[in-house]
Amino acid sequence: MFDFLSDYDDPSLLGAFWVTLQLTFFSAIGSLVWGTLLAAMRVSPVPLMRGFGTAYVNIVRNIPLTVIIVFTSLGLADIFGMTMGAPDDFEAQGFRLAILGLVGYTAAFVCEALRSGINTVPVGQAEAARALGLSFRQVLSLIVLPQAFRSVIGPLANVLIALTKNTTVAATIGVAEAALLMKEMIENEAQTLLIGAIFAFGFVVLTLPTGLILGWLSKRLAVKR
Amino acid sequence: MTSVLYDAPGPKAKRRNVIFSIVFFVLLALLGWWVWTVMDDKGQLEWALWEPFFTESEAWTTYLLPGLADTLKAAALAMIIALPLGAVFGIARMSDHRWVRIPAGAVVEFFRAIPVLLLMLFANEFFARSTDVSSAERPMYAVITGLVLYNASVLAEIVKAGILALPKGQTEAAKAIGLRKGQTMTSVLLPQAVTAMLPAIVSQLVVIVKDTALGGVMLGFTELLNARGTLAANYANVIPSFIVVAVIYIIVNFILTSFASWLEGRLRRSKRSTGAVLGAEDMEELNPAAVGGSFGTGGEGGGPGGFGGFTYPPKK
Numbered sequence: 001m002f003d004f005l006s007d008y009d010d011p012s013l014l015g016a017f018w019v020t021l022q023l024t025f026f027s028a029i030g031s032l033v034w035g036t037l038l039a040a041m042r043v044s045p046v047p048l049m050r051g052f053g054t055a056y057v058n059i060v061r062n063i064p065l066t067v068i069i070v071f072t073s074l075g076l077a078d079i080f081g082m083t084m085g086a087p088d089d090f091e092a093q094g095f096r097l098a099i100l101g102l103v104g105y106t107a108a109f110v111c112e113a114l115r116s117g118i119n120t121v122p123v124g125q126a127e128a129a130r131a132l133g134l135s136f137r138q139v140l141s142l143i144v145l146p147q148a149f150r151s152v153i154g155p156l157a158n159v160l161i162a163l164t165k166n167t168t169v170a171a172t173i174g175v176a177e178a179a180l181l182m183k184e185m186i187e188n189e190a191q192t193l194l195i196g197a198i199f200a201f202g203f204v205v206l207t208l209p210t211g212l213i214l215g216w217l218s219k220r221l222a223v224k225r
Numbered sequence: 226m227t228s229v230l231y232d233a234p235g236p237k238a239k240r241r242n243v244i245f246s247i248v249f250f251v252l253l254a255l256l257g258w259w260v261w262t263v264m265d266d267k268g269q270l271e272w273a274l275w276e277p278f279f280t281e282s283e284a285w286t287t288y289l290l291p292g293l294a295d296t297l298k299a300a301a302l303a304m305i306i307a308l309p310l311g312a313v314f315g316i317a318r319m320s321d322h323r324w325v326r327i328p329a330g331a332v333v334e335f336f337r338a339i340p341v342l343l344l345m346l347f348a349n350e351f352f353a354r355s356t357d358v359s360s361a362e363r364p365m366y367a368v369i370t371g372l373v374l375y376n377a378s379v380l381a382e383i384v385k386a387g388i389l390a391l392p393k394g395q396t397e398a399a400k401a402i403g404l405r406k407g408q409t410m411t412s413v414l415l416p417q418a419v420t421a422m423l424p425a426i427v428s429q430l431v432v433i434v435k436d437t438a439l440g441g442v443m444l445g446f447t448e449l450l451n452a453r454g455t456l457a458a459n460y461a462n463v464i465p466s467f468i469v470v471a472v473i474y475i476i477v478n479f480i481l482t483s484f485a486s487w488l489e490g491r492l493r494r495s496k497r498s499t500g501a502v503l504g505a506e507d508m509e510e511l512n513p514a515a516v517g518g519s520f521g522t523g524g525e526g527g528g529p530g531g532f533g534g535f536t537y538p539p540k541k
Contacts, residue, residue, distance in 0.1 A: 045231045045238070046245045052253070062478035063471050064435035066442055067450055071467050079463055080263050118230075126230055136231045144230065165340035172442040179342050183443065186350045196347040204338045 016181040030103035035110025073173040098170035117148035157214030274462035292452025303372035311380025345371030368440035387418035390501040424489035
């Protein structure tokens with residue numbers, strides 16, 4: 001029943017899911033960093049940065065991820081010549097471009113989650129910090145963001161789960177991850193239902209534990225008020 | 226809110242802010258200049274590539290408008306089919322009978338955990354093998370099937386949240402005048418829940434509109450992104466066509482988002498409602514979103530409302 005799986009070894013089933021995992025991992029780190037920077041810009045005292053952050057979030061959120069990912073390949077790589085440090089290796093290039101697109105898109109949602117988290121920090125906390133003479137940067141990095149992060153683990157976990165599922169869009173530019181392999185298998189093999197079930201199971205395995213673990217963590221780490 | 230983090234700027238802070246503004250502006254300008262020169266080098270700025278959008282109606286009538294029509298058609302159909310389905314599953318999840326509640330919960334959780342793209346690919350192949358849907362129609366069917374399966378389960382959560390958000394007195398009053406469970410649900414709770422859910426439902430439309438783009442690349446569904454491909458093949462205007470298509474998406478989704486928040490504000494103010502309103506912000510914790518994501522669609526609020534607890538998967 002499962003013997004057709006051995007016909008696929010580049011990538012194999014596990015290999016494809018490994019690529020999915022890698023995409024998720026690197027995009028998660030990238031979007032966390034970029035999203036935090038965007039959130040800092042959105043609450044900063046400099047009007048120009050605030051404007052940029054707001055514009056970025058509202059524009060990027062309203063464009064389909066598919067458009068962004070396809071653009072990284074047809075626009076950034078072909079027209080702007082961004083080879084991502086791999087001019088000849090198209091596989092690595094596609095992988096990195098997909099991460100770039102995912103980071104650019106997901107960061108907007110990370111930023112919004114963080115900003116909501118900043119709103120949950122009581123005003124008195126920031127006021128007390130300012131009364132001690134801390135600067136904006138210190139207030140943000142020492143007092144507000146640590147509390148905000150702990151209160152947004154839940155929403156960030158949702159972003160991470162969405163990101164895991166969103167990595168399938170990388171298939172549109174030919175990154176050999178789970179969705180692309182499923183497309184190939186499902187077209188060549190007769191066992192549509194079985195293949196669908198295998199890949200569905202793979203994603204359930206990837207997303208359910210993330211939700212459970214981070215859900216538990218968000219309850220444990222929530223700032224008790 | 227932002228003013229909590231910093232005082233009204235004094236002379237020194239004002240000076241510093243000006244410096245930051247200038248540095249940031251220079252960085253942005255450098256980026257813009259780089260983009261401009263590259264586009265100039267590659268000839269993407271030539272008027273001939275932009276002209277079709279402004280002077281020739283053909284670019285719109287042959288490519289973009291039919292593409293947009295397909296996008297909106299698929300999104301609207303998916304929504305219309307997913308709504309009643311979502312309502313049924315949402316109510317089933319709250320059933321008193323375990324044999325109804327548990328299967329419904331399993332179905333909803335299952336379809337929320339799977340990427341929409343997989344559902345679409347599967348549906349496409351399923352239609353090809355087991356039905357006689359013509360191959361021209363198949364991508365449309367597949368896209369709508371994928372969207373319906375995913376969004377019905379998201380809507381099921383919205384319906385559930387909408388009913389739970391109603392004041393308890395509503396159920397109690399219905400019981401007091403002797404309504405049965407079914408009657409309570411259909412004539413008291415559901416109508417009010419639907420009103421409360423409207424803003425959340427409208428913002429879910431943004432996710433659906435964005436997800437249709439998947440069908441364009443992977444299944445050959447002739448929606449907006451796909452239309453961009455044919456357009457660019459005809460006029461060789463890669464960057465301009467991307468920009469125009471992105472702007473169309475932004476406008477459509479911005480209209481939906483604004484409508485949702487207008488609706489939310491209106492419902493919150495309305496005296497006749499029970500006061501239960503689910504906005505996009507309230508729903509974000511329930512909505513891990515497929516491709517697209519709808520973590521709060523705009524608005525400056527972003528209050529602490531949606532962060533009571535983590536509910537993925539929701540507590541049974």
